[in-house]
Each structure stands twice: as C-alpha cells, then as structure tokens.
Amino acid sequence: AKGAGVAIRPHLADLVTCMLESLSSLEDQGLNYVELHAANVGIQKEKLENLRISIAKGSPMWETLELCIEVVDNQSLDILVPRLAQLVRSGIGLNTRVGVASFVTLLVQRVNLEIKPFTGMLLKLLLPAIIQEKSGHAKRAFASACAIVLKYSTPSQAQKLVDDVAALHAGDRNAQVSCAVLLKSCASLAADVMSGYYATLIPVIFISRFEDEKYVSGLFEELWEENTSGDIVTLQLYLEEIVSLATESLTSSSWASKRKAALAITKLSETLRESLSTYSQVLLNSLLKEIPGRLWEGKDALLTALAALCVSCHKAICSHEPSAPNAILGVITSACTKKEKKFRESALCALEQVIKAFNSPEFFNAAFPLLYEMFNPTTAGTKSEQEPSGSGSVKSDSGEEAENYVPRSKILDCTTSCVDVASVGDLLQQKQNLLSLLSHALSPSFPWTVKVSAFLSIKKLCSKLKATAVNLGDDASHAGLTALVHELFLAVSPKVVDCIQTVKIAQVHVAAAECLVQLIELYGQFQPAPALGQGFKHDIAQLYETEKNEQAKSLLKNCVVILGNL
Structure with a gap:
C-alpha cells in the first residue's frame, strides 16, 4: 500500500471492506472469550473493550487503512462510500464496528466537501447505528462519524437529524444515552451547525438534566455546562x-x-x-x-x-x-x-x-380545619410519625401503616404559615381547635421533632397576638384576645416546661426556652386575671438552675427576670 499509491484506487472498496471485516475476524479469539467472562473475574467490560480497540488500531492493518484514505479521490468515493454504508448496516464484531465508524470519520476529514453527495445516505444509517449499538466505545465512534458528516450536510438533512435526535430524549435509557452521546460529538465536531439548532436542542438538554438515572442526567449536565x-x-x-x-x-x-x-x-x-x-x-x-x-x-x-x-x-x-x-x-x-x-x-x-x-387571610379558614382534622387526637388507628433523630432518612412504610401515617411536623409547619396570614377574628373563631392542636402536639408520645415544630407554631402565634394587640381599639376584641392569651398560656406553658424536663436534647431545650420567653412576654403584655401562681415561677427558676446548655440557660434567665417584674 505504501508503494502502490494511486494504483490501488480501483481496488479501494474491496481492500477497505476486507480489512475492516478482518479487524474482528483476525482478532485473538482469547480476547473475545475473556470479554464474555469479564464480569465473573472482576474485569471491567469498558476497559477490556478499550484494550481490544487499542490493539486493533495499533496493528499494521489499521496503518494500511489509513494509507488507503490518503489516495481516495472523487471517483473512488462513488464506489467506496456505498460499501462503507453496507458495513455500517451489517458489520459485526467490536473492532469492525468501531473500525468502520473511525474510518468514516477520518475519510470525511480527508475529503471534506467532496462527501456532500453522500451525507444524506450516511446520516440515515449512522443514527440508527448509534441507537442500536450496545458497546459504549462503538456508540461514541458512530456518534463522531455522524457529527463529522453532519458538518457537511444540507440544512434540510441537518434539520431532520436534529429533530430525530431531540425526539430521543423521551425514549428509554438507551435512546437517552444515544441522544447525549451524539449531541456531545456534535458540539465538538460540528459546533457551527449545532449552534443553529439551539432553540430545539437546549430545551432537550435542560429538561434531560432531571432524568431519574444519575448516569443519564450526568451526561446532559455535562452538555449543559459545556454549551451554555x-x-x-x-x-x-x-x-x-x-x-x-x-x-x-x-x-x-x-x-x-x-x-x-x-x-x-x-x-x-x-x-x-x-x-x-x-x-x-x-x-x-x-x-x-x-x-x-x-x-x-x-x-x-x-x-x-x-x-x-x-x-x-x-x-x-x-x-x-x-x-x-x-x-x-x-x-x-x-x-x-x-x-x-x-x-x-x-x-x-x-x-x-x-x-x-x-x-x-382567607387561606386560614380554608386550610386550618383540614390541618386540625389531620392532626386530630381523636382520630383512631393513626400511626405516630417516626422522624429521623439524626441524619438517617424516614423509612417508607407499606400497606396499612403507610395509610395511617400522620406527618405531624409538616402539619404544624403549615399551621405556622396559616397563623401568620390569619386575621385576629379568624384566630378567635378557631381558638378551641387551635389550642387543642398545639397542646396535643406537645404530648409525650410524639417525637422531639414534632415538639420543635409545635414550638415554632406557638412562637408565631405569640408574635401575631403581640402585633395585633398594638392596633386594637375595640374593647370587645381586646377582651377576646385577652381570653385567648390566658387560655393559650394555661394550655401550653406547663407542657413546654415538661418538654425541657423530660427531653434530653439541646435543640429542644433552646427551642422550648425561646417559646417560654414569647409566652411569658405575651402574658405580661395582656396581664389577664388571675395573676400567675408561684408554682409556675418556681418551676422556671428551677429549670434555670439545672439547665446545662448555655443558650437555653440564658433564655430561661430572661424568663425569670420577666416573671419577677409581673
């Protein structure tokens, strides 16, 4: 081949086809056997494929194929390209498949514009080859060939290919991988053509970043970062x-x-x-x-x-x-x-x-009754939520347990939002249910995470009532609000104290102490009758003396000071 030069042009189609087929047929069959049993002996299939391809491309036969490309002219293209197309369609063996794809890539890079008469035929064959190919190396090789052919295709051919590739994103895993691999090759080898179709391709790349399978989403994530x-x-x-x-x-x-x-x-x-x-x-x-x-x-x-x-x-x-x-x-x-x-x-x-x-404000009356019903302590057969105490995740329940599951922390978070938007009139109307929910949320039977959510709800309610009291001029409304404050304090304060005494978690102590500060300040603002008893003040003082967490201790000290001034 080195010495023959242009003399081999009439025989190029036969020579190239024969040598490409021989890349697989003359391969050491031991490598084929090893690949079949690679998984059993702990060898990665991808690495073994890479080894096989490297050996084939380092052989004298591949060197000869590269020499053949140097003597291709227009006349020999007319015979060679259809034979290559046939090999794309029916060639078997990893080395042959990768070989024909690589040969097409090198050929197009060599002849450039002279490939234009054949781009339509090649694109029609290369896209199905990418999709059907199971080997990752072969899929990428065909994608490179397709991309380089696309560079010299007509606008209508390019549009057809882009539409077909974009449609792959809605297919199965193989279709999605094929889509990503081809787009990556196009971005590298035919960027000028691809940029003209970004209006079609960018949405596909963006949405495909959110595929369930991490490998697929990762491919599109790379595409997004590289092309935007x-x-x-x-x-x-x-x-x-x-x-x-x-x-x-x-x-x-x-x-x-x-x-x-x-x-x-x-x-x-x-x-x-x-x-x-x-x-x-x-x-x-x-x-x-x-x-x-x-x-x-x-x-x-x-x-x-x-x-x-x-x-x-x-x-x-x-x-x-x-x-x-x-x-x-x-x-x-x-x-x-x-x-x-x-x-x-x-x-x-x-x-x-x-x-x-x-x-x-309308959302309070629309949502809170449902939240109360979901949290309702009288509901029979409900399963208390089991929330993670550390970094572990909640295990999925099944059957009857899953149906009876009550996500109480999330219900309380919604309650906090409801209280934040509610009018004072609506709060007074739902007073009994609201106090019942908050009081029940602090029950010993619930996890500490539920209690922390309850503290947030109570703090939000206290803040709401404090802000509302400033603008109240109506004596009747003030009396109703005072009654709510009194009942809130009586319903939840002892339970908040109990949480500090029984739960040995610093986060709970801090949240509970913050809650107590809000409750006592609110109580002091309204000063409902009767006045606070000495028993409650004694309990707070005792909590302050025994508290070990510095932040909680500081908050409890504030409680003692405020109570002393009442």
Whole structure:
C-alpha cells in the first residue's frame, strides 16, 4: 500500500471492506472469550473493550487503512462510500464496528466537501447505528462519524437529524444515552451547525438534566455546562421553547417524562423567579390539570413544581386571575388528603409554601380545619410519625401503616404559615381547635421533632397576638384576645416546661426556652386575671438552675427576670 499509491484506487472498496471485516475476524479469539467472562473475574467490560480497540488500531492493518484514505479521490468515493454504508448496516464484531465508524470519520476529514453527495445516505444509517449499538466505545465512534458528516450536510438533512435526535430524549435509557452521546460529538465536531439548532436542542438538554438515572442526567449536565453561558442567561434566551417542551412533557403518558418536566419547572422557577411571570399562567394551567387524579410514582414532583411557581410568580398569578390562589389551594388541600406517604408529605410542604407566597387571610379558614382534622387526637388507628433523630432518612412504610401515617411536623409547619396570614377574628373563631392542636402536639408520645415544630407554631402565634394587640381599639376584641392569651398560656406553658424536663436534647431545650420567653412576654403584655401562681415561677427558676446548655440557660434567665417584674 505504501508503494502502490494511486494504483490501488480501483481496488479501494474491496481492500477497505476486507480489512475492516478482518479487524474482528483476525482478532485473538482469547480476547473475545475473556470479554464474555469479564464480569465473573472482576474485569471491567469498558476497559477490556478499550484494550481490544487499542490493539486493533495499533496493528499494521489499521496503518494500511489509513494509507488507503490518503489516495481516495472523487471517483473512488462513488464506489467506496456505498460499501462503507453496507458495513455500517451489517458489520459485526467490536473492532469492525468501531473500525468502520473511525474510518468514516477520518475519510470525511480527508475529503471534506467532496462527501456532500453522500451525507444524506450516511446520516440515515449512522443514527440508527448509534441507537442500536450496545458497546459504549462503538456508540461514541458512530456518534463522531455522524457529527463529522453532519458538518457537511444540507440544512434540510441537518434539520431532520436534529429533530430525530431531540425526539430521543423521551425514549428509554438507551435512546437517552444515544441522544447525549451524539449531541456531545456534535458540539465538538460540528459546533457551527449545532449552534443553529439551539432553540430545539437546549430545551432537550435542560429538561434531560432531571432524568431519574444519575448516569443519564450526568451526561446532559455535562452538555449543559459545556454549551451554555450560565443558567439565567440561557434560560431567558430559550424560555419560550423550554416552557413549550415542559408543558408538552407534562401531558406525556410516561410518568418519567412528567416527573422530569416538573423538576425542570421547579428549576426554572427557582432560577428565574419573577422573570418567569410571562409564562406563569401556561405552566400553572398545565400543573393544575395534571395533579388531580390517580397517583403514580414521582407525582409528588408536580406539587413541588406548583409550589415553586407560586413562590416565584405569585404577583403575576394573582394579577392575571384573582381566583387562581383559591383554585391552587383547593388542588393542594385535596392532595393533602391522599394516603400515599410521600405524596401527602409533598402536598403539605407545597401547602406551607403557597400559604406564605399568597399571604391571603382567607387561606386560614380554608386550610386550618383540614390541618386540625389531620392532626386530630381523636382520630383512631393513626400511626405516630417516626422522624429521623439524626441524619438517617424516614423509612417508607407499606400497606396499612403507610395509610395511617400522620406527618405531624409538616402539619404544624403549615399551621405556622396559616397563623401568620390569619386575621385576629379568624384566630378567635378557631381558638378551641387551635389550642387543642398545639397542646396535643406537645404530648409525650410524639417525637422531639414534632415538639420543635409545635414550638415554632406557638412562637408565631405569640408574635401575631403581640402585633395585633398594638392596633386594637375595640374593647370587645381586646377582651377576646385577652381570653385567648390566658387560655393559650394555661394550655401550653406547663407542657413546654415538661418538654425541657423530660427531653434530653439541646435543640429542644433552646427551642422550648425561646417559646417560654414569647409566652411569658405575651402574658405580661395582656396581664389577664388571675395573676400567675408561684408554682409556675418556681418551676422556671428551677429549670434555670439545672439547665446545662448555655443558650437555653440564658433564655430561661430572661424568663425569670420577666416573671419577677409581673
């Protein structure tokens, strides 16, 4: 081949085809055997494939193939390319598959524009080869070949390939990996062509970052980082296309597609904040349509997306449709009643965020009765939540236990948000249920995490009542508020003291002491009759003397001082 030069041109097709096939047929069969049993002996298949390919490309046969490329001309291309296409379609063996893909890549780099008459045929064959190929090395080799051919294709051919590649993101794992591998090759070898189709490809890359499988999402994450100039700029530039693809994916029959679209909407909301307002109504309508109905694995992501959208775009949502907040609240409160544990917890988290976002006093009466019912101590057969005391996660329950699970900490977090937005009149109307819930939350039977959430609710209620008292001019309202303060103090103060005495966790002591400061200050502000007894003051003084945590001790000292001035 070295000496023959152009004399071998008439025989190039036969020579190249024969040598490419021989890369596999003449390989040491021992390597094939080792690969078949690689897993059994602890050898990584990927590394073994790499070894086989390296040996093949270091052989005299591959050197000869490279020499053949040097003598290719237009006339020999007419015969050679169809033979290569046939080998792409039917070649067998790892070395042959990688060999023909690599040969096509080198050939196109050698002839450049002269490959144009064959780009359509090659693209039609190379894309299916990428998808069907099981070997990672061969898949990447065919992707490189496809990308280099794309560089010289016509606009219509490029558009067809881009559309086909973009559609792969909604397929199975292999289709998604094929999509990512090909896009990575295109970004490297045909960046100028690829950049013209970013409006189609960027949304696919963005949404595919949220695939369940880490390997797949990692591939698209790399693509995103390599082909964008920062989240905010890129998302704003292609926002219309991303929103369109996200809403389309939400209506897919695939649960995985729905879930990753919801996660993408969450990311959009958290990143763009109010800049997403233009499309908030489209996204809101899509989410509200998908949340009701049967449950499926991963559906909780829709609730998270809805909450994130409301937090970021609550002003635009209210401005466009004043009744929208109530509709959103209705969908979320309905989701809170579902039995599936993870979905119910996500619904409660969403409820808390939505109440805070819209800050509507109406939400208290709409949500609190449900929260009270869910927490209701008279409910039979409920399972007290078992929350993590350290870094471990809550184990999933199954069957009847999962149905009876009560996420009390999250219910209390929602209650805190409800209290924050409530009017004083609504608080007085729900006084008995509110005090019953807070008192019951401090029961010894519940984990310390529930108690900490209860302390937060009590502190929020105290702050609310303090702020309200300043603006009260009505004697009747003041009397009602004074009665609420008195009953609140009597209902929860002894239980807060009991928590400090019985729970040996520093975090609980600090939170409980903060709660006591708020309760005593509130009591002092209203001075309801009868006055505080000496027994309570003695208990607080004793707690102060025995407390070991410095922060809690300092707070308890404040309690002693305030009580001394009452």
